[in-house]
Amino acid sequence: MRWYEPHEEEVKFLCCCFCEEALGLLFLSPSAPQHTDPDYSAAYVVLETDGGLRGFGLTFTLGKGTEIVVCAVQAMTGLVVGKSLEEIVRDFRGFYRLLTSDGQMRWLGPEKGVIHLATAALLNAVWDLWARMEGKPLWKLLVDMSPERLVSCIDFRYITDVLTEEEALELLVKAQEGKRQREEEMLREGYPAYTTSCAWLGYSDQQLKQLCTDALKGGWTKFKVKVGADLDDDVRRCRLIRQMIGPDNTLMIDANQRWDVSEAISWVSNLAEVKPLWIEEPTSPDDILGHAAISKALAPLGIGVATGEQCHNRVMFKQFLQAGALQFVQIDSCRLGSVNENLAVLLMAHKFRVPVCPHAGGVGLCELVQHLILFDYICVSASLSNRMCEYVDHLHEHFVCPVVIHNARYMPPKIPGYSCEMLESSVKKHQYPDGDAWKLYPKK
Known part of the structure; x- marks a missing residue:
């Protein structure tokens, strides 16, 4: 330090x-x-x-x-x-x-x-x-800002061919109608979430079944499955998950950039029988035209493409949207330039009528992004259609104000701030390289 x-x-x-x-x-x-x-x-x-x-x-x-x-x-x-x-x-x-x-x-x-x-x-x-x-x-700070003040936080450089400051202001002003009712709805019911915790690669079938059973009892209806290591195993695991969660619940699949374009199309086509809502990060996160080709090929199967957790900036998101290369925008609270740049992406996604389903799950990502998606619903999109926020049930114990999930929904934080603060005990224990926790592990 x-x-x-x-x-x-x-x-x-x-x-x-x-x-x-x-x-x-x-x-x-x-x-x-x-x-x-x-x-x-x-x-x-x-x-x-x-x-x-x-x-x-x-x-x-x-x-x-x-x-x-x-x-x-x-x-x-x-x-x-x-x-x-x-x-x-x-x-x-x-x-x-x-x-x-x-x-x-x-x-x-x-x-x-x-x-x-x-x-x-x-x-x-x-x-x-x-x-x-x-x-x-933070979400309330944003909700209470005037449209003019919100727009003043955004750098529109490089995106005015898609979204001008005047257009952004018009979108925000239009969304003022019904804003208070949506805020009350969120405070009462929370924002829909999906779980990634049930189906990581390497989990045994017994573990998959138990985790799905527990999640269903907890009110979860939206599940994401990691895929991409072995096609036959993916088919078997996805069939198992679909059998566990039933035909009416939502299933998504995530390849974390595993494939080339043609391989992605072929692989996901073989998984179409389990009816995934989307394939997430099917190829290089930088390949906009590759994502467009995958989107076009999978559209007849009813499978969308989701990406964004490693999208560099608002300019790349602009091009993804222009190219029709994604059907679900996945913002990240720590990859883009904080709230300022995420505001630009939320507004562009709304203009293109593409739902935003944020990436979360790493250290503090759930704590952070809940604020952004609450703001999106209350002040931008005014829609929950095909919208949900990722949730992973680990590491929240390190935060002063951890997320609160109730009936598979993010409940709006009420403590002032952006929910970033970590417990002093966690900081002291885990700070690299002198924290006590690091003494247990060899340096890599």
Whole structure:
């Protein structure tokens, strides 16, 4: 942990000190096709004001390389320390562009890769700080903003051929109708979720059956299955899951970028009998035209394509939507440039009438993205048709304000902030490389 002390005269509101912490939580995730040995980890950022208020942010990783993200955060420190929160949020678009357009660091992106993960962690902390200062959970902070204020947070550079500032404002103004009723609905009933916890690769049939049985008893009706390692085994496992959950519940499949385009089409066609709603990440996350080809080939089978958890930025999402390359948008709260860039994607998805079904499940991703999807329903899409948010039932015990799931729905957080803050005990135990938890494992 390093502390950065700005000159006293520079302190207005934000950041008399700033620290970065990379937390390796050592959660050995159930296997996914392309991520066979992950250590779920996070780069964790804390912003502190001269008044003692703190904001917390993070970006999720899979272990090795987290220290690189921390280095990127450190490199951006000079752009943040000494500024006031009022100064930042008064021109949030300008601040976003300041972080993403540094004359030298921009070369490392621009707006993608490690430098963008670091940007997300920093901005997540700023949004958390702002929400705490206003005494509201992040979703409520967004819901209570005027359309004009929301639009002022978005950088429209590179996307005006699809969504202009004027169009975004019009969409938000139109969605004001019924907003309070939708907010009350969410507070009462929560936002629909689906589970990824029942069908990771490597689970035995007995374990699959037990997990599905337990989930069904808990009210779950939407299930995602990891596929891509072995076709015959995928067919068998998906048949088993479909038999367990019945014909009326929803099944999705996720390949985590496993296949080439033609292989994806062939493989998923062989799984069409189990009627998956979508195939997630069937090929390289950068291959927009490949996703378009897969979407076109699978459309007659009634299977959509979902992707976005590793989509670099709003520009790529723009092109995915333009090309008809996805039928489900999967935003990520730590891959894109925090709330600011996710707002742009939510609005573009709404314009193209493509449902948003966020990615979650890693360290803090459920805690974060619940705020964004609540805002999307209340203030943008006003629809729950084919919409759901991913949920994975691990690592929530490390957070001060963990997600609350009731009847397979995300219940809106009520504590001020972006739900990023981790327990001090978890920070102390899992901080890399000196935390007690790391002493139990050899360095890789």
